[in-house]
Amino acid sequence: MRYHIACNTQVEPDGIIFIIPGFGGDSSVDYQRSLIKDSALKYNVIAVFVEYHSIFARVSVEKESAVMQFGKNDTELLIRTIDKYKIQLDENRLDFDSIVEQIKFHIEQLKKENKLDKEFLLNLWATLYPYKNEYQNFGILQAIDILTVLYHIKSIGYSKIINQKKIIALGSSHGGYIANLLMKLAPNTFDVVIDNSSYVKPKLEYIIGFEKNFNKSEYKIQSDNILLNCSVLTHWTKEKNTDNEF
Secondary structure (H helix, E strand, O other), rough: OOOEEOOOOOOOOOOEEEEEEEOOOHOOHHHHHHHHHHHHHOOOEEEEOOOOOOOOOOOOOOOOOOEEEHHHHHHHHHHHHHHHOOOOOOOOOHHOOOOOOOOHHHHHHHHHHOOOOOOOOEEEEEEEOOOHHOOEEEEEEEHHHHHHHHHHHHHHHHHHHHOEEEEEEEOHHHHHHHHHHHHHHHHOOEEEEEEOOOOOOOOOOHOOOOHHOOOOOOOEEEEEEEEEEEEEOOOOOOOOOOOEOO
């Protein structure tokens, strides 16, 4: 686990703030490093950004990008879709991006032949594999990572500040959910939680049993002729008599 810390070493800080992004573009390491540096100088605090468990769970241009692939259940649905729309795939182009492009092209041809409505979007399902081979845990490991960093910072010379100054958790979206969870797991540790547009209950359908309900997805990407329904890799299932049955 890696974290980033910024402070003004010329004066004693007035507190410590953990800035906790969600899964989107604000999880960019360069952006967060710049943000904690500016926050530390502007508000005279120790500002911290933690690369918590599975934070890089979206596809991006950053090197810390998730990878999108067809998982086991996605592939089963993909085969049904290919059969239904009589899509012929090139056996030399069976990587994820090439399959998607071939399906887009086929749907476009069906539209040109007036066999599909011009506004039609074909639903496909895919799995997001987070950077660093992590998986969807939805909060517990992520909050524990931040608490671990807090206690590590305390052990390297900041115990006086942590014991005497305010400790703040500032989170946006999924980061706000983690901030609230920190108060739940360590209620006497944080003085303030600032929650920007989070949810307060875990989305259990994103952790267990997703294969039983393909009407929901964690993340959607719309492009020409298709709608990609994506969920982050999880290790739990409701399939009976399997190793990871929950």
